Amino acid sequence: LLVAVETALNLGVSSLPTTSRTAYVKDNQDTRRLAESIKCDTFYRVEKGDSKTKNDGAWMHFPSVSLFSSTASADLSKLFKKLGCESSTNAYSITGSTPLIDSLFSVKYGLYPQEQPDSGLQTFLAQENETWLYENKYTLPLGFLVNRDFFLRWELDNSKPADVQNSLADAIGADQVLEMMMDVADDGASMSFTPEQSGLYYAYVRNKKVEKVSADTWNGSRTFTNTDRGYLLELGWCVSGEEVVLTAEETSEPLDASVYRFSEPGLRSVYDRLSEQPWTLTSWTDSTLEGTITCKASGVMMTTIPYDKGWKIFVDGEEQTAEKVLDAFIGVDLTPGEHTISMKYFPEGLMPGAWITVGSIVILLMIFGTVRLFRNARLYEQKHGQNQQNQSDGEEDHENDIK
Numbered sequence: 331l332l333v334a335v336e337t338a339l340n341l342g343v344s345s346l347p348t349t350s351r352t353a354y355v356k357d358n359q360d361t362r363r364l365a366e367s368i369k370c371d372t373f374y375r376v377e378k379g380d381s382k383t384k385n386d387g388a389w390m391h392f393p394s395v396s397l398f399s400s401t402a403s404a405d406l407s408k409l410f411k412k413l414g415c416e417s418s419t420n421a422y423s424i425t426g427s428t429p430l431i432d433s434l435f436s437v438k439y440g441l442y443p444q445e446q447p448d449s450g451l452q453t454f455l456a457q458e459n460e461t462w463l464y465e466n467k468y469t470l471p472l473g474f475l476v477n478r479d480f481f482l483r484w485e486l487d488n489s490k491p492a493d494v495q496n497s498l499a500d501a502i503g504a505d506q507v508l509e510m511m512m513d514v515a516d517d518g519a520s521m522s523f524t525p526e527q528s529g530l531y532y533a534y535v536r537n538k539k540v541e542k543v544s545a546d547t548w549n550g551s552r553t554f555t556n557t558d559r560g561y562l563l564e565l566g567w568c569v570s571g572e573e574v575v576l577t578a579e580e581t582s583e584p585l586d587a588s589v590y591r592f593s594e595p596g597l598r599s600v601y602d603r604l605s606e607q608p609w610t611l612t613s614w615t616d617s618t619l620e621g622t623i624t625c626k627a628s629g630v631m632m633t634t635i636p637y638d639k640g641w642k643i644f645v646d647g648e649e650q651t652a653e654k655v656l657d658a659f660i661g662v663d664l665t666p667g668e669h670t671i672s673m674k675y676f677p678e679g680l681m682p683g684a685w686i687t688v689g690s691i692v693i694l695l696m697i698f699g700t701v702r703l704f705r706n707a708r709l710y711e712q713k714h715g716q717n718q719q720n721q722s723d724g725e726e727d728h729e730n731d732i733k
Contacts, residue, residue: 354382358390360458361441365392367456367463373472373611373619374438377424384423395435396423406636409658414491414534414562426561428532429468429597430495430507434604435634438469447567449530450594468601473609473633473671475625475664476502480632481655490534491562492590499596502603507596508532512589519578521585524571530592531565533576537586542579548572553579565589609633609671617675624668631671632661640678645669 365376376392387394398421410422413431417423424437429451432440439455442462446452452464483501488494496506511531512523525531535543538558545552545565554563568574578585609631611621623631630653635641637654643662644650646669655661662671 357443357459357461360461361386361390361392363458364441364456364461364463365390368392368439370438373436373614374469375436376439376441377427377432377437379440379442381423381425384421394424395437396425397421403636403658406658409486409656411560412486412488412491412494414495414532414560416556416559416561418559426491426564428495428507428562428592429466429530429594430498430592430600432466433468433470433597433601434498436469436472438466440464440466449567451530451597468597470601470604471608472611472619472635473621473623473631474604475607475623475629475631476604477627477629481630484656486656490536490588491560492532492534492588499600502600504599504603505593505596507593507600508590509593510588511591514588515584515586518584519582520575521587522573522575523589524573525568525591526570527591528568528570531568531574532590532592533563533565533587534560534590535563535578535585535587537578537583539583540578540581540585542581543585544577544579546575546577562590618673620670620672622668622670623664625664625666628663628665630655630661631664632656633659635660635673638675638678640675642674642676644672644674 361378368374368376374393375395376387377395378386378390381396383389384396384398385394386392387396400420402420402422404419407417407419407422410417414426414428415423415431416425424432424435427435427437431437440446440452440463442464443460445462446454446464451467453467454462455465456463480501483497485497485501486494488497492508492510495508499506511525512521514521515536533543533545535557538560541556541558543554543557543563545554545563547565548569549566552566557563563576565574576585576587607623607625607629609621609623611619613620619635625631632655637652637658637660641652641660642649643652643660645662645664650662653661653663660673
């Protein structure tokens, strides 16, 4: 009773939203069918535009970037936040990503609750009821070669995610991907702008006291929550001449925000450079990967596989030390020439855990056997003692009878 009362009061105080089961699962079957319909001969990831949870990929059986887990990598969460995506202590997601981030993380397909505008960055593939499947035009491979100074040139500690993404472009000599359209500081709880050019627009709220923002565009209204986590707000395709209004909800705090327009030429420039020397996979499973890469010069093959000590990496059959790049992903040094790269995953603590389990079972059986042995011995002594007592009593009765 105490738990039920506390839970009800906590829910009321925290104002957590709820939904019906019908609404919660209404597109599950459509999502599964579309995910199963994907036919691709290379590694890919999929993201859902209106995800119910950060574990929708596991829930509906498609490879995903987003994750909620008590064992989530803290370093990866920090990187996602720097890139402008939503993250917290034990979770990270693709929410807030730009087409550049989708490309970087090999997000080749997207699932959306409505038809997407013709941005030139996606191709429509299929539709199931109210769920649309699109293929992204620029998707980087799971691994690619970069110069070692790339990690020094990419300034990840910029205060704004847009500057971090533009710094990535600068680090490889490509065109920038996010152009600032408007920067407003301490100008009230609402701001508006009218795009001079149609395109994909994003907003970044610097005031961390603002937790909820609504955006009114030509395509309707949308509300963003948890904006204090510092992710980019995806305003979507904004049409030139159509006003966009951003409003901080449930607070009188100023927005203190910046607005950006995404550049397709910039994305194409980044993609062309990073895909020049790809890791071309020939086979892959959940725990093994193999492919080839041709290096024009020495460098680091960077992957977007989260770093974990359970991964072993082999270059031309020889095991190499996996490097932790960007404090989050697996990388390996390579020399010029063609190389066969394979990776195998085996959980670091699995064998010690297995031996501990086996040892514990053996000890338990030994204890059980010892206890049983002692118990049987005691029962034998008790029975033997009782028999002797009965025999003694019988002899005494016989003597009495004789008397």
